[in-house]
Amino acid sequence: DARVTQTPRHKVTEMGQEVTMRCQPILGHNTVFWYRQTMMQGLELLAYFRNRAPLDDSGMPKDRFSAEMPDATLATLKIQPSEPRDSAVYFCASGLIGDGRVVTDTQYFGPGTRLTVL
Amino acid sequence: EDQVTQSPEALRLQEGESSSLNCSYTVSGLRGLFWYRQDPGKGPEFLFTLYSAGEEKEKERLKATLTKKESFLHITAPKPEDSATYLCAVVGGYNKLIFGAGTRLAVHP
Numbered sequence: 161d162a163r164v165t166q167t168p169r170h171k172v173t174e175m176g177q178e179v180t181m182r183c184q185p186i187l188g189h190n191t192v193f194w195y196r197q198t199m200m201q202g203l204e205l206l207a208y209f210r211n212r213a214p215l216d217d218s219g220m221p222k223d224r225f226s227a228e229m230p231d232a233t234l235a236t237l238k239i240q241p242s243e244p245r246d247s248a249v250y251f252c253a254s255g256l257i258g259d260g261r262v263v264t265d266t267q268y269f270g271p272g273t274r275l276t277v278l
Numbered sequence: 279e280d281q282v283t284q285s286p287e288a289l290r291l292q293e294g295e296s297s298s299l300n301c302s303y304t305v306s307g308l309r310g311l312f313w314y315r316q317d318p319g320k321g322p323e324f325l326f327t328l329y330s331a332g333e334e335k336e337k338e339r340l341k342a343t344l345t346k347k348e349s350f351l352h353i354t355a356p357k358p359e360d361s362a363t364y365l366c367a368v369v370g371g372y373n374k375l376i377f378g379a380g381t382r383l384a385v386h387p
Contacts, residue, residue, distance in 0.1 A: 164321075193375075197308030203322070203365065203377040216374070251321050265374070269314075 162186045164270035165228055172276045178240040181273045183252030192235045193253040193267060194220075203251070209235065211271055225275065241272050242277045249274050280370040282303040284378035285317055291385050293358055297350040299381045305370030311349050313342050314365040316380070325351075356385045 165184045173179055185192050193208040207217035212229040220227065224243070229235045239246055253267040291297055303311065314322035326335045327342040332360050335342050339360065341352040351364055360361045363380040370376070 202379045203367075203373055205376075219374075253321070262354050266327065268324065271319075271321050 164252055164254050164268055166250075166270040166273050168273060169271065170274045170276075172278065173242055174278050175240040175243055177266065177277075179242045179246075179275060179277075181237045181250050181275070182250075183235040183237070183254075183270060185235065185252070185254030186268055187233070189254035189256050189268075191255045191257045192229060193255075193269075194235070194237050195251040195253065195269075196248045197251060197272070198248045204239070206250075239275075242275075244277045246278050247275055279296070280368065280372060280374075282366055282368050282376050282378035284366050284381050285362075286381060287379070288382040289384070291353075291383070293357055293386045293387050294355050295383055296352070296354045296356070298353070299364055299366075301349040301351070301366030301378055302347060303349070303366075303368045305368050305376075307371040309369040309371075309373070312346055312367040312369075312375070313340075313351055314367065316363045316365055325364075343364070353383070356383075358385050358387055361385045 167182045191210045194206040195203050206220040207227045208215055209229045222239045226238045249272040251269050251272045253269045255265050255267045257265040283302045285300045290341050313325040315325055316322045326342040331346045333344050339354050343350045351379050361384050363382050365380045367377040
């Protein structure tokens with residue numbers, strides 16, 4: 161049963177520290193998405209990659225957030241420095257999405273990383 | 279600006295009591311509307327994609343329908359295991375998935 165995996169599942173850190181979240185997409189999927197979920201804002205798209213190339217990161221605070229795909233099996237989301245307002249659940253999703261239909265095809269979500277910044 | 283509004287925020291049903299969840303949307307050129315189910319502590323789980331007004335899809339006790347302004351998720355004879363948050367999302371002209379706030383469904387025996 162193929163699924164998206166995320167590590168760590170929980171992270172508690174202090175303000176100012178660097179946080180790295182990792183995602184392993186489903187093997188063969190060519191598109192990876194990063195989302196953030198909070199009670200106030202709901203689910204928000206932060207960034208997405210297709211074939212490892214960043215396509216859109218307009219939802220991400222540029223000064224402190226960065227997203228990369230070092231290889232096809234790993235996507236990372238880094239926050240440096242972290243702030244209490246970054247506390248949220250961060251989801252990674254992957255999909256097999258064809259040309260011209262980048263976001264309209266099915267996405268499969270991982271279990272999320274619950275981040276708490278004190 | 280693309281927007282998605284879901285109602286009600288929360289719904290409590292007795293087992294077997296059918297009902298519907300609403301998703302109203304405003305987008306510049308709908309490219310797709312999605313329904314997801316999310317259980318506590320887990321990521322959203324894909325249910326349906328609808329692409330054009332008049333389209334309908336079914337899966338077990340769930341049926342999703344789409345008009346030019348809204349989508350409904352009909353739940354027929356729900357069971358306690360259908361309890362979850364149901365999320366609606368749309369993709370419009372900006373090619374981004376915009377989620378609604380969700381409807382928390384509780385089905386009691």
